[in-house]
Every structure is written in structure tokens, then in C-alpha cells.
Amino acid sequence: MTPGAIAFMAIAWTLVLSLVAWSFYRLLTDKKDR
Amino acid sequence: MSSSNSGSNEAWGSRIGLILAMAGNAVGLGNFLRFPRQAAANGGGSYMIAYFIALLLLGIPLMWIEWGIGRNGGRYRKGHLPGMFAAIWKHPAAKYFGVVGMVVPLGVMIYYTYIESWTLAFAIFSGTRDYWGQTTQEGMIGYLRSFQSIAPEGAPVYHHEYTAYGFFAVTMFVNIWVLSKGISGGIEKLAKIGMPILFLFAIVLAGVVLTLPAQEGVGTTPLQGLQFIYNPDLSRLNEPGIWLAAAGQIFFTLSVGMGSLQAYASYLSTKDDIALSGLATASTNEAAEVVLGGSIAIPAAVTFFGVAGAMQIAQGGAFDLGFATMPVVFQQIDKTLPIGNLLGVMWFGLLFFAGITSSVAMLTPVTAFFREEFGFKRENVAWSFGALAFVIGLMHVHWLQHGFLDEWDYWVGTFGLVLVAMLETIIFLWIFKPDNAWKSIHLGADIRIPKIFKFIMTYVTPLYLLIILTWWGKDDAIPILLNQRSAGSASPVSATDMPFIIISRGILVLMVVSFLIIIRTAWKRNKYDDRAGFVEIFTNRSED
Numbered sequence: 001m002t003p004g005a006i007a008f009m010a011i012a013w014t015l016v017l018s019l020v021a022w023s024f025y026r027l028l029t030d031k032k033d034r
Numbered sequence: 035m036s037s038s039n040s041g042s043n044e045a046w047g048s049r050i051g052l053i054l055a056m057a058g059n060a061v062g063l064g065n066f067l068r069f070p071r072q073a074a075a076n077g078g079g080s081y082m083i084a085y086f087i088a089l090l091l092l093g094i095p096l097m098w099i100e101w102g103i104g105r106n107g108g109r110y111r112k113g114h115l116p117g118m119f120a121a122i123w124k125h126p127a128a129k130y131f132g133v134v135g136m137v138v139p140l141g142v143m144i145y146y147t148y149i150e151s152w153t154l155a156f157a158i159f160s161g162t163r164d165y166w167g168q169t170t171q172e173g174m175i176g177y178l179r180s181f182q183s184i185a186p187e188g189a190p191v192y193h194h195e196y197t198a199y200g201f202f203a204v205t206m207f208v209n210i211w212v213l214s215k216g217i218s219g220g221i222e223k224l225a226k227i228g229m230p231i232l233f234l235f236a237i238v239l240a241g242v243v244l245t246l247p248a249q250e251g252v253g254t255t256p257l258q259g260l261q262f263i264y265n266p267d268l269s270r271l272n273e274p275g276i277w278l279a280a281a282g283q284i285f286f287t288l289s290v291g292m293g294s295l296q297a298y299a300s301y302l303s304t305k306d307d308i309a310l311s312g313l314a315t316a317s318t319n320e321a322a323e324v325v326l327g328g329s330i331a332i333p334a335a336v337t338f339f340g341v342a343g344a345m346q347i348a349q350g351g352a353f354d355l356g357f358a359t360m361p362v363v364f365q366q367i368d369k370t371l372p373i374g375n376l377l378g379v380m381w382f383g384l385l386f387f388a389g390i391t392s393s394v395a396m397l398t399p400v401t402a403f404f405r406e407e408f409g410f411k412r413e414n415v416a417w418s419f420g421a422l423a424f425v426i427g428l429m430h431v432h433w434l435q436h437g438f439l440d441e442w443d444y445w446v447g448t449f450g451l452v453l454v455a456m457l458e459t460i461i462f463l464w465i466f467k468p469d470n471a472w473k474s475i476h477l478g479a480d481i482r483i484p485k486i487f488k489f490i491m492t493y494v495t496p497l498y499l500l501i502i503l504t505w506w507g508k509d510d511a512i513p514i515l516l517n518q519r520s521a522g523s524a525s526p527v528s529a530t531d532m533p534f535i536i537i538s539r540g541i542l543v544l545m546v547v548s549f550l551i552i553i554r555t556a557w558k559r560n561k562y563d564d565r566a567g568f569v570e571i572f573t574n575r576s577e578d
Contacts, residue, residue, distance in 0.1 A: 001257045004266040008079055016320045023314035030480050
């Protein structure tokens with residue numbers, strides 16, 4: 001893989017996985033959940 | 035979670051259950067078959083940029099719009115688009131526009147369940163090594179066509195001609211059985227079991243594929259497959275086709291424009307959050323698609339067929355990639371690591387769970403309609419429509435080679451989705467007004483959505499949808515109607531196939547007309563006043 005492709009993939013994966021982690025963190029720590 | 039405000043005592047058992055069911059609805063066959071093929075065939079990096087922009091301007095806004103419309107409909111015990119539209123737009127025409135929200139999910143469910151049945155069959159064929167020995171792409175395509183009973187005359191036959199019918203019957207039965215058990219007793223339980231299995235299988239498969247060594251005589255590695263998808267070649271960004279392909283994929287992958295997300299959201303109360311839940315659903319789907327979907331089929335194809343071979347496969351179609359290329363890959367892996375059949379079970383198993391968690395959602399709007407407007411029992415509606423779906427589905431099985439399925443896939447599974455999304459965006463944002471829509475989405479919200487999205491939802495999303503609808507209309511819908519090309523290929527429908535295409539379109543028209551009459555009957559029966567709107571439900575009713 002070229003460095004450009006690695007960087008591109010890293011950005012895409014980080015974006016998606018960060019969104020998942022953040023939203024599930026908020027969901028699981030929300031007091032309304034039971 | 036708060037109890038449902040949809041007027042029945044049906045409700046989601048837990049918030050995680052809701053998210054898993056919503057994500058299950060979104061994560062489908064497209065995440066693992068269509069996305070990698072599209073990314074590889076459309077220039078990698080250019081496509082991915084267009085894809086993420088479409089996610090931001092189209093996918094996530096539509097997700098919030100659909101959750102908002104659905105939850106608002108639930109306030110009036112409306113789990114279907116005719117009722118949801120009428121709850122927002124107090125005009126006699128509103129309910130009739132909702133007919134698309136009945137025909138599209140029912141229509142897609144019928145042929146989607148058939149495709150889903152292939153995954154069940156191939157999971158079993160993998161476990162029993164039934165296709166072992168078909169070690170070339172061409173050999174596996176022949177095996178697949180034999181299963182579908184569309185192999186050309188004289189070609190080898192591997193299955194009894196009714197095998198596909200049997201798997202379709204079993205798959206439809208399982209779908210309807212789950213649906214008949216209700217929201218928390220059926221759909222939520224399925225999601226809680228199916229989604230973790232799906233992710234587990236996908237992670238294992240991605241791990242195995244990405245650590246494959248270069249093959250003798252081929253010389254390419256899985257990383258070159260990732261290079262294929264993430265190649266930062268931005269030179270194709272000026273091609274409209276790339277943007278349309280990416281926008282189309284966002285549509286398919288998030289299951290927006292279907293009517294099913296709205297139906298699920300109608301079982302939420304105004305005390306429940308939808309802003310964060312909608313975002314969590316979209317991001318879970320994206321993780322399944324971008325991270326896992328992109329790491330299995332294309333890297334595997336590149337490893338065993340080389341870059342040129344994989345490119346050719348990607349151009350060939352998503353089904354050949356999933357049902358012909360991958361079985362060849364598993365047989366190749368099996369030579370050094372004797373778990374090829376297990377990997378096959380996992381691959382087709384994950385596709386099956388991705389499919390079934392989507393297809394059960396598609397029948398939810400129709401079930402909700404007949405329960406809420408005619409007082410029918412859920413089980414009765416589910417089994418009656420299951421029987422109807424099965425009978426119509428048999429035509430898809432029997433006439434697959436005549437383009438019957440392709441025709442429906444275009445009109446309800448492609449064009450119909452954008453039409454639903456366009457209508458709901460206009461009704462929710464423009465007729466209901468942006469301030470009311472924004473307020474509605476934020477009722478009970480755990481997060482504040484950045485205000486820029488109010489502008490995006492009001493202007494950018496509808497404009498984006500209008501461009502897609504116009505472009506697809508010009509490039510596909512009109513040429514298909516004029517038979518300058520067929521729904522499944524660039525060549526026109528042959529004289530032999532034309533009668534089947536006419537029947538296919540005729541059934542769709544009949545479905546639209548029937549639902550328009552049924553909607554009118556329901557409104558008369560329940561003496562709804564279109565101008566006054568519905569009475570808000572505050573307490574739960576007893577189970578139907």
C-alpha cells in the first residue's frame with residue numbers, strides 16, 4: 001500500500017470508528033437508558 | 035426507555051435493542067457486497083470522498099428526518115407513512131403520498147428475501163462442501179446459475195430445479211415468524227442475536243483475509259486490495275457518475291427511503307432520544323460497511339485473482355463477487371488452512387443475518403397499517419402478507435432469467451427509495467416547517483445536533499435528492515420505460531422477456547392502486563378528518 005492510501009484509509013476508519021465509539025459511549029452513559 | 039406512544043403496548047425493550055434493530059435494518063447485503071464493488075469500480079479515493087460527503091449531506095440528515103417523522107407519527111399511533119404524512123400535513127392528499135411508503139418496503143422485501151435465501155443456501159452448501167471442486171470463477175458462476183435454475187441448456191446441473199424454491203420458502207417463513215412475534219418479542223430479539231454474530235463473523239473473516247500471504251502465481255497481497263479501495267486518486271472527482279454512485283450507495287446502505295426506519299421509530303415516545311440514537315445507528319452501519327465490508331471481498335479477490343482479475347470481477351457485479359468469487363477464495367484458503375468451509379459458513383451466515391434483520395423491517399409498515407387502521411391482529415397480518423409476499427416472490431424465483439427481479443430492483447429498490455426520501459423531506463421540512471421539524475427531532479434528545487444540519491436538511495438534502503432523481507430519471511427511468519435499455523443491462527428487453535416485464539410492472543401498478551383504495555377505505559372507516567388531524571395518544575392501549 002502506498003503511504004497516501006494508508007493515510008486515506010486511516011482517516012476514513014478513524015472517522016467512522018470515532019463516531020461509533022463516541023455515540024455508544026454517550027448512549028451507554030446516558031441516565032435515561034435502563 | 036419510555037413506553038411506546040404508538041397506541042399499542044408494543045415498545046422496544048431496551049435502548050441497545052432499539053439501536054441494534056435499527057442498525058440491523060440498515061446493515062444489509064449491500065454493506066458487504068455492493069459497497070466494496072462500487073468503491074473498487076469507481077476509482078477508490080474519489081469515490082470515498084464523494085461517499086463521505088453524501089453521508090454528511092444526505093445519509094445522516096435523512097436518518098434524523100426519518101426517525102423524526104416516525105416518532106411524530108407514533109404520537110398519533112401511526113406506524114406507516116400514509117398516517118405519518120397525514121399527521122404532519124393536514125391535507126386530504128397527504129395520506130395518498132404515503133402509498134410509496136407501503137409499496138416500496140413490501141416490494142423490496144419480496145425480492146430481497148429471495149436473494150437472502152441464496153445466502154442461507156450457500157451457507158449450507160459451504161458447510162457440506164457442496165460446491166467444492168468448482169475452483170474457478172466461471173465454475174462457481176455456473177454453480178450459482180444452476181442453483182438459480184437459470185443455467186443455459188446443456189450446462190452442468192448441480193441442484194434439483196426446486197432447491198431454490200425450497201430455500202425461498204424457508205427464508206420467508208423465518209421472516210414472517212419473527213415478524214409475527216412483534217417488536218420486542220421478535221425483531222428486537224433477532225437483532226440482539228443476529229447483530230453480534232454478524233460482527234463476530236465479519237471481524238474473523240476480515241482478520242483471516244487481511245493476513246493472507248501472497249499466492250503463488252498471483253503475487254498480490256490483501257493490502258493491494260485495500261490500496262484498490264483507498265487509492266488516493268482524486269482525478270475522477272469531476273465525474274458526476276462517481277457522485278451519483280456514492281449517493282446511491284449511502285441510500286441503500288442506510289435503508290433510508292424505505293419506510294421501515296420510520297415504522298421502528300413510531301414505537302418511541304417523545305421522552306426518548308432520537309438524535310443520538312439516529313447517529314449511533316448510522317455510525318454502526320458505516321463501521322460495518324467501511325471498516326469490515328471493505329476488508330473482506332475485494333482484498334480477497336485481489337489476493338487470489340490479482341488486481342486486473344479483481345477489477346474485472348468488480349465490474350461484473352456484486353452477486354458474482356459474493357457468490358462466485360468468495361467460494362473460490364474459501365476453497366483456495368482451505369488448501370493451506372483447512373477451515374475453508376467454516377469461513378464459507380461465516381461469510382454466507384453474516385450475509386444471511388445482514389439480510390434478515392433488514393427484511394423483517396420491511397414488512398413492519400404494512401403490518402402496522404393493518405393493525406392500526408383495521409384492528410387486525412399482528413400475527414394475522416404478518417402471515418397473510420407473508421403468504422402474499424411468498425406467492426409474488428415465486429414469480430421472482432421462476433422468472434429470474436427474464437429480468438423480473440431486475441425490474442423491481444430498479445423501480446422499488448432504487449427509484450422508489452429516492453422518491454420516498456424526496457417526499458418525506460419536503461413534507462417534514464417544508465410543509466411542517468424547519469423550526470417544527472428541528473424541535474421535533476430534539477424532543478428528549480441527548481445531544482444537540484449542530485445547527486448547520488437544520489440548513490442542510492432544509493435546503494441541501496432536498497437539492498441533492500432532486501439532482502439524483504432528475505439524473506436517474508434521465509439516465510435510467512425514461513430509457514427503461516422506452517425500452518432503450520433494460521433495468522438489468524444496457525441492452526433493451528427482448529421480445530421473449532417483454533411479457534414478463536409487463537407482468538412485473540403490472541403487479542407494481544396493481545399494488546399502488548390497491549393500497550390507494552385501502553388507504554381511502556381506512557380513512558373512511560375510521561372517520562378521519564384530514565383537516566383536523568389525528569388525536570394524540572397519551573396512554574397505551576391493550577394489545578391488539
